[in-house]
Amino acid sequence: MEGNNNKKGFLHPDHPKPITRRQFLAQGFLDGAGFLMMPTVLDMLLRAQAAKADCGVLGATAGCDMLKVIILDLAGGPQSLIEPVTRYGNLISAASYRIRGEPNMPSFSTDAQGQYTFGVPIKTNHHALKAIQAVAGVRGTGNPYGVNDPKILTNTLGATICTNALDDTHTNKLSPANFLAQIICGQYFTTVLGTGTTSRHYPNASYYESFLGGYTEGPIFNAGNRSIHVANTTALLKSFGYGPAFDSLSSQQIQAILNGIKDLNSARARALTTMHGVRELEEAYNCAISARLSLGQTDLSQFDPRNDPNLQLIFGIGPNNAPTDLSVRTAFIVNTVLKCWAPVGVITVGGCDYHYGWRADSDAHDYNRIGLLIGRTLALASRLLKPVLIVCLMDGSVSSAYNSPHWTSDAFYNGSQAMFYFHPGRRPAYARASSPLRAQLGWYTDHPTQSRIDPNTFVGNSPERCCYSIILNYLYLNNPRTFVDEFRRYVPETLVPRSEIDGLLLFNP
């Protein structure tokens, strides 16, 4: 299936001609967008080095001791990655599966001990799972992805959140990207901006663009917390150089410029004592310059994923790949995040609006675009010995005609958000191990033929609460002693009461 990138767009007869960026994404016309949350690519690295210099910014291990997060923004409504259960932990009925593309009750993947793969029910025939297993080297013939790392299966747990996302609505407030960037970078934000349209990444179009990099929004928005569109890795890395005007200058002269700017800034800040914020501006500006000075003449090509042996192996890329290749860009994002050079990576997987019909097409997409990406991310995390949390967001789901494997329409109530937590040293454990819903927040109704997301649970009808739950779990994984206090820095009691918190935990650190 590798190689079938399913790049064509789909014009659905029951959908309007795509106008918004979200619509383009969902129907596969703007596929493969990848974003890194601000502070910029390499900023973490730069500021960590600067900390050793003179601006006392983030610690030398800035953010590097925190869990890494990759968000897969599955634009549209794919089928669930992880099968949901009812409030008592039971699988939904066979009859319910008949309108979920499964004429027969599906089987679920288990390991040698008879436990669910990833600790959660995933359909044996789910092609995303097949791809992950192929990367792990336990499925398929030979060694198709050159990794053969069963640890990505044994050391990963999954969980799902049963939330009715707003179907085909760009104002879904699901994404934790902005929160996470703030938490990881430990920065001070007060800026406010609402949602809206921006043409930043698509200057001549009116596509909707999330400030978070994907197409789903988050409960908070922050103009200062920007995303970078990773469209061309070479161009992106080049942009961290000094620019063409400095090619003729010596490092001594470049240093003179940067130090001169710093001194001028300081002089101006001293002169403008009555203007609010100038001192902060000067500090921030000079800190950024110090960060760049600390990098010196470092060869930025070392950050090119095509030159990295691990990435060559896992993502199947090499120097001959174009810097605009999807695999190169996604490898860049995953690698950048796992190596602490950016706090959060958001990879938008377009073409997930599956209700165009043919199951084979959506299966190929599940395999090539979703499963391989998850598997490769896990494989790289394993090789780099980094724990990672993969958050898979979708703004809807699909349903089939009765007894048909083919998708026929959108069905937001059939979906669920998914998370995968990998630890390189051990198999993680669930926080509520004895609960039948240990791997799930919210639940599906117990309806005999049409089981669907129960909207009456804490997260059932609220994308915002789904986002808050992800943040809560992220903080818990980072520090189970202080996570409540940390959580309260971002989400007040009125939004997530203390009484709900224990029941929202999924993975133990």
Place this chain on the structure above:
Amino acid sequence: MVKELKIRHVMKQFRWRQVLALAVIGSFLSCSGSRSPQSTIITTGGSHTVPAPLNPVQLAGKGGIMTGEMFATFASTSTGVPFSDPDVQNYYRLVLSFFPTVRVVGAITTSMVMAYVGLAGLYCQKFIVLESYKPPAERKAFTSVNFSTDTAVMNPQDVIRRLATLFWGRPPTAEEVTVLTKTLMDAQAGLAVTNAEMRKALLVLCTTSLASIQTLLL
């Protein structure tokens, strides 16, 4: 007065009303990374609002820096190097996503600062070439420079004063003159006093002046 004109010029071109509206809610990010207990967040779009640490009255009059578009237009106007210059366009597009798009300084990132510095350097490089073709009396900043001799001939103090007036809209303060003089000395230390090195020194002075917050601050 010149500075005021500069600001008016930029304001006129960039729908200042919109910019101002955002500036009221704008704020700065300290690079210190400190987790201040005041670091609450305003949320939007939901049914809740967490109070911001500064109210609009406190935020009024806060400084902010030019957006990328403002900066490019200002640099173009000041130096006479057209924004449509292919090299400028190529570099501007390369770093476009790093610039703030509104006059709100949320996070000053390294990439953002380097984008200003890189673009300033490019404008200055071309500005020096433009000036070198003009008779001294018609030049904007380098009237005291002799571009035609093998050895460097220029009056650094005059260059500094003219660059400051051009980019900052005012003469430099004594402290700023000292800073730029030191910058020039640092850049030229140990180098031969040739015309080529002089051009590099001019690039250093021009870029330093153009990319500092003296220019960027609005």
